Amino acid sequence: MSNAPAAPFARPELLSVIIPARDEEGCIVSTVEGLHATLSARAIPHEIVVVDEGSRDQTWAVLSDLRTRLPALAPVQNLGQHGFGRAIIHGLDNSRGDAVIIFMADASDAPSDVVVYWEKLCEGWDCVFGSRFIKGGQTYDYPRVKLLMNRVFNFFIRVIFKLSLNDTTNAFKAYRRHVIDGCRPLIAPHFNLTVELPLKAIVRGYTWTVVPITWRNRRTGEAKLKIKEMGSRYFFICMYVWLEKSFSRGDYRKPARKP
Ligand SMILES: Nc1nc2c(ncn2[C@@H]2O[C@H](COP(=O)(O)OP(=O)(O)O)[C@@H](O)[C@H]2O)c(=O)[nH]1
Ligand SMILES: [Mg+2]
Known part of the structure; x- marks a missing residue:
């Protein structure tokens, strides 16, 4: 966890949930409906941007139909x-929100965790990162080889960045919009974006907490996700951010708050 947010801070006004989807006709409707029901029940102002x-x-056809309702x-x-x-x-x-959460189309993430992320953003944190591997976290049915690769790679990240966060590679995370803008240009075209965003946010000095x-x-x-194709890309983006952390003399850090 980084330093706590400095008050005063504004509550975000609109949450954009970004859901990447490719060939998800079997689950996209229930994922979107479940998320919308949970957020509406908690009166969280939101839009759901499925990409x-x-x-x-039929993913696009079912989305076009769902949009009318x-x-x-x-x-x-x-x-x-x-x-x-x-x-x-x-x-x-x-997307329009001043807060964004990246969420998966295949219902692997829980809408109730989105509510927790939102509440933490409202407390003033710039970023909220979930972990499946701390007390209270859970996984169901994680494929064995993927789990092993995941733990090895997250350990590597912890060592080279001296981090307490132990689930950097999971995409499901929350950011205030100014963090996203402060991490641009985003350069990872594939699944390696899942580590580019949190690592840059951390290295550039935004506040973050873990739930x-x-x-x-x-x-x-x-x-x-094909591990074989992704290994070298994950390594590349880690080293890219590590080089920035080690040698850029803070040139890309977030601007200092005005007194
Ligand atoms: N738009 C888009 N979505 C993708 C692409 N690859 C994966 N996704 C989505 O990203 C999410 C995670 O992919 P998934 O196959 O569940 O990854 P895995 O569970 O880690 O193997 C799902 O919502 C997918 O539909 C892609 O190339 N384009
Ligand atoms: Mg998945």
């Missing part, structure tokens, strides 16, 4: 180059 790109199934849904299509990171950047560029979260493996559709 479809390159889906070969659910005004908080703002689906967009990324017609440019594809990739998980590019989809999230497209969603960030096409326990629950994750469950998808029950429909196909997992898209």
Whole structure:
């Protein structure tokens, strides 16, 4: 955890939940409806920005239909180059909230954890990171090899960045908009964006806190993360941010608060 937020701070006014989706016709409707129901019940002002790109199934058609019934849904299509990171950047560029949460389409993240993230942002934190591997955190059905790779890579990140956070690689995290803007340009086109964002936010001096979260493996559709393809890309982006931390003399840190 970084230094606590300095008061006074403004509560965020609108939450944008960004959901990347490729070939998720089997689960996207229930994911969006479940999230919307939870956020509405807690009176959290929100929009849900689902970013479809390159889906070969009916994902875009079901989103277009759902939108007519659910005004908080703002689906967009990324017609440019594809990739998980590019989809999230497209969603960030096409959302309005002063707070953003990245959430998965396959219902692996819990809407109740989104509420906790929002409450922490309202306390004044710049970023809220979930961990599945601290007291109170849980995973269901995590594929064994993926879990092993995950723990090895997160350990590597902890060592080179001297971090207490032990679940950096999970995309499901919350940021105030000024953090996202302060981390630009975002350069990771694929799943490696999941580490570019939190590591840059930490290295650039934004405040962050950690809460326990629950994750469950998808029950429909196909997992898209291919560890073999991603290993060197994760390593690249880690070293990129590590070089910034070690040698840039703070040139990219967040601007100092005005007294
Ligand atoms: N728009 C878009 N979404 C993607 C892409 N790859 C994965 N996703 C979405 O990102 C989320 C995480 O992918 P998933 O397959 O569940 O990853 P895994 O569980 O780590 O294997 C899901 O919501 C996917 O639909 C992509 O290339 N473009
Ligand atoms: Mg998944």
